[in-house]
Amino acid sequence: MSYEGYYIHFCEEGHESVRDAYEDDPEHCRQCGGEFVASFSVDETNGPDEHGFCPGERELIAYREHLHGADKKRELEDLRMEIALECSRLKAAIRDIGHAAGLNTEDVPLILCTVRELRDAQ
Numbered sequence: 001m002s003y004e005g006y007y008i009h010f011c012e013e014g015h016e017s018v019r020d021a022y023e024d025d026p027e028h029c030r031q032c033g034g035e036f037v038a039s040f041s042v043d044e045t046n047g048p049d050e051h052g053f054c055p056g057e058r059e060l061i062a063y064r065e066h067l068h069g070a071d072k073k074r075e076l077e078d079l080r081m082e083i084a085l086e087c088s089r090l091k092a093a094i095r096d097i098g099h100a101a102g103l104n105t106e107d108v109p110l111i112l113c114t115v116r117e118l119r120d121a122q
């Protein structure tokens with residue numbers, strides 16, 4: 001069985017340049033022309049192991065996580081801000097509904113409970 005697999009090069013910006021085993025190596029990043037700072041080869045000749053990974057694939061995944069970890073953190077921060085915003089909108093909506101119905105907001109404990117859960121989730 002002949003070799004099957006691919007190579008991935010990462011530039012300084014984290015762009016990925018992929019090539020299969022029979023192509024020539026690119027000299028520079030295909031997206032920005034930058035220098036490569038890391039390279040990985042994934043050997044698919046014998047398929048994935050019992051855990052679902054081909055040789056070299058775990059290292060590639062670990063490197064991607066290392067690269068994108070900061071982005072994930074930022075996404076979580078954005079999500080928290082969104083929840084806080086929704087929470088204050090919800091509180092205002094409950095107050096308005098309560099006033100319109102001539103109720104005290106204490107009369108809608110179930111909805112307030114949801115607001116509290118949202119707030120505590122932050």
Ligand SMILES: [Zn+2]
Binds near residue numbers: 013014029
């Ligand atoms: Zn690049």
